[in-house]
Amino acid sequence: MKLYTAPATPFGRTVEMVAHELGVHGDLTIVPTVVAPTKENEEYRAVAPLRKIPALELDDGSVITDSPLICEYLAYSAGNTSLFAAGTANEWPVKAAYAVARGMADCGVALRYETFLRPEALRWDQWIADQKLKLVSGVEYFAARVPPLADTVTVADLSLAAALGYIDFRFSSLNWREGRAELAQWFAGMEGRASFRATKPN
Ligand SMILES: N[C@@H](CCC(=O)N[C@@H](CS)C(=O)NCC(=O)O)C(=O)O
Incomplete structure (x- = not known):
């Protein structure tokens, strides 16, 4: 493949x-x-x-x-x-969390295009501020329901780790860890996973 x-x-x-x-x-x-x-x-x-x-x-x-x-x-x-908790009571909660996590990635990528790719004269400040607000709102959502620190992960965990990793990579000034120690600790655990280390952007 x-x-x-x-x-x-x-x-x-x-x-x-x-x-x-x-x-x-x-x-x-x-x-x-x-x-x-x-x-x-x-x-x-x-x-x-x-x-x-x-x-x-x-x-x-x-x-x-x-x-x-x-x-x-x-x-x-x-x-x-x-990874999808298929056939268990957790299937739809996992899918719902996955949707929010990848929606955060959508906002992050859109923000990157707006602030990097779009010609400066055409940039729309309110739109940029709104995408940032959505990103932070996604972080807040997960800070309020930090996934368990477990050996087994779900696709939602992986997607959230990828989204937070993208914020670190492109928008570190958002300081998403500030005031969110539990989520930061969870993310540190994800950073240690082989799958996360093997896919680090450069
Ligand atoms: N919903 C898609 C989103 C994919 C996406 O937006 N990828 C970006 C790169 S991170 C892209 O291909 N951008 C090029 C474009 O939008 O023309 C997915 O989950 O695969």
């Missing part, structure tokens, strides 16, 4: 962490892929019509886009859906 991704994407990172946790990362051929809004990449558009990373190309040539679907595919095809 080919995984089209890049080192800095929190969505691709979540997929790679999931693959590591499932023990199937070795089955992936990583295809480094450069994408950005307003930048055409015809070659990759032929693979993924919306030109977003990550995308997973299966050995039969079919392609799965959108990181949650890719994570689900990897879990189901590995025959291990415990």
Whole structure:
């Protein structure tokens, strides 16, 4: 299988962490892929019509886009859906937390595009402030319900770790740890996981 991704994407990172946790990362051929809004990449558009990373190309040539679907595919095809707590009472809480965590990544990436890619004269300060507010609101959400420090993790934990790692990587001035010692301690535990260390952006 080919995984089209890049080192800095929190969505691709979540997929790679999931693959590591499932023990199937070795089955992936990583295809480094450069994408950005307003930048055409015809070659990759032929693979993924919306030109977003990550995308997973299966050995039969079919392609799965959108990181949650890719994570689900990897879990189901590995025959291990415990990351999704599938079939347990925790399944929907995990999926709900995963949605918030990857929504934080959406805000982070949008903020990055607005503050880095968009021509300076076109930047919209209120929009930037609102994305920051949403990011911080996501951090608050998880600070109020810190996941247990456990040996077993869920896809929501991995996605949250990727989102917080992205904030550290791109927006460290947000100081998200301040006043949130418990969440910071949880994140420090996630930082120690092999899947997190193996996928650190550079
Ligand atoms: N919902 C998608 C979001 C993927 C996404 O937005 N990826 C960014 C990179 S982090 C991207 O491809 N941006 C290029 C673009 O929007 O044109 C997922 O979870 O995979």
